Amino acid sequence: MTDTHTRRGLSIRGAQRRYVKETAALAGADLDLEPGKITALLGPSGSGKSTLLRAIAGLERLDGGEIRLGDTVWAGPGRHLAPERRRVGMVFQDYALFPHLDALANVAFGLKGPDAKTIAMAQLEAAELGHKAKAFPHELSGGEQQRVALARALAPAPAIVLLDEPFSGLDRRLRQELRERTVDTLRRAGATALMVTHDADEAMAVADALALMDQGRVIQTGTPEHVWTHPHSVTAARLLGDIEVIEAFIKAGAADTPLGPVATPDFKNGCTVYVLVRPQAIRLTMAADGPFTVTRRRSAGTHLAFTIENAEGRSFTTHTPVPSTLAVGDRVDVALDEAFVTVVGA
Numbered sequence: 551m552t553d554t555h556t557r558r559g560l561s562i563r564g565a566q567r568r569y570v571k572e573t574a575a576l577a578g579a580d581l582d583l584e585p586g587k588i589t590a591l592l593g594p595s596g597s598g599k600s601t602l603l604r605a606i607a608g609l610e611r612l613d614g615g616e617i618r619l620g621d622t623v624w625a626g627p628g629r630h631l632a633p634e635r636r637r638v639g640m641v642f643q644d645y646a647l648f649p650h651l652d653a654l655a656n657v658a659f660g661l662k663g664p665d666a667k668t669i670a671m672a673q674l675e676a677a678e679l680g681h682k683a684k685a686f687p688h689e690l691s692g693g694e695q696q697r698v699a700l701a702r703a704l705a706p707a708p709a710i711v712l713l714d715e716p717f718s719g720l721d722r723r724l725r726q727e728l729r730e731r732t733v734d735t736l737r738r739a740g741a742t743a744l745m746v747t748h749d750a751d752e753a754m755a756v757a758d759a760l761a762l763m764d765q766g767r768v769i770q771t772g773t774p775e776h777v778w779t780h781p782h783s784v785t786a787a788r789l790l791g792d793i794e795v796i797e798a799f800i801k802a803g804a805a806d807t808p809l810g811p812v813a814t815p816d817f818k819n820g821c822t823v824y825v826l827v828r829p830q831a832i833r834l835t836m837a838a839d840g841p842f843t844v845t846r847r848r849s850a851g852t853h854l855a856f857t858i859e860n861a862e863g864r865s866f867t868t869h870t871p872v873p874s875t876l877a878v879g880d881r882v883d884v885a886l887d888e889a890f891v892t893v894v895g896a
């Protein structure tokens with residue numbers, strides 16, 4: 551299938567969409583999808599993720615901006631390419647299978663020509679569902695329905711595959727299994743994919759690239775590692791998991807924080823900044839005269855979560871690898887691993 555995929559990237563510039571006058575669902579969104587890569591789109595509820603997917607698919611008209619695949623303009627001033635001409639495969643949250651068609655007919659639905667059934671069967675077999683070809687959606691489990699939906703999306707060798715929360719509604723174990731299987735299928739197909747998720751861990755686990763969305767704009771893109779360790783803003787940092795936000799004043803080239811000074815070469819003395827500290831950044835060592843006291847110790851599977859508090863009542867949560875001998879009441883010193891610390895303008 552890889553050969554038939556269009557190896558061109560999708561480019562979105564300044565996409566705007568306003569359903570009602572007062573608020574823009576898309577307020578000038580920019581995004582590039584690299585060919586053959588999986589991009590996860592993460593953002594709070596109402597930030598415009600589904601609208602962006604629908605605009606790419608052509609189900610929503612843009613009020614401004616442009617969407618193009620390579621040199622072909624899909625949407626732009628005076629142009630709106632019909633959805634069926636965009637070669638987009640979609641997998642929705644509810645799978646949207648046709649209830650009156652069996653699995654094979656569902657996968658063959660968008661295919662034309664004499665080979666339709668053969669291609670559809672090959673997709674079903676790739677999904678290890680060849681034996682369920684004659685089953686109707688109500689005879690399939692949730693996970694199987696999702697796999698049929700993915701097979702249907704991939705069957706016409708689409709230029710772009712869009713997945714809107716494809717694993718919600720499944721339990722944790724199945725979700726993880728299906729996630730791995732989906733990523734594997736997309737990679738084998740060489741698909742260029744954009745996957746909406748609410749789940750930061752899921753986004754980081756599946757994606758080659760992350761796109762963070764807020765208030766109708768893409769606020770940051772990059773590899774999961776880079777975005778996680780170098781968020782551009784407090785909003786971006788919070789979208790990817792727990793973070794301490796410390797407002798701090800810069801003096802002598804460093805932000806003065808309760809966890810110690812943090813070098814700030816990009817900011818001038820006298821500025822106020824936000825120092826963003828992941829819980830993994832805070833290293834604890836037992837010290838009888840240390841400035842913090844452990845007030846809580848909680849096991850979180852792969853790590854221990856300690857809450858520490860100083861004399862001013864300022865508390866922080868840390869993630870410490872297991873095992874640790876620290877206990878509630880112990881006095882500790884802190885050091886910061888700057889790999890997990892970012893400074894952004896306030």
Ligand SMILES: Nc1ncnc2c1ncn2[C@@H]1O[C@H](COP(=O)(O)OP(=O)(O)OP(=O)(O)O)[C@@H](O)[C@H]1O
Pocket residue numbers: 569570573574575593594595596597598599600601602
């Ligand atoms: N058909 C519609 N008519 C009016 N407003 C809409 C319509 N669809 C979406 N909106 C509004 O547009 C904004 C963006 O919605 P969208 O569904 O794109 O967000 P989302 O990021 O996908 O949210 P969620 O994560 O909750 O699915 C929201 O404020 C929403 O209320």
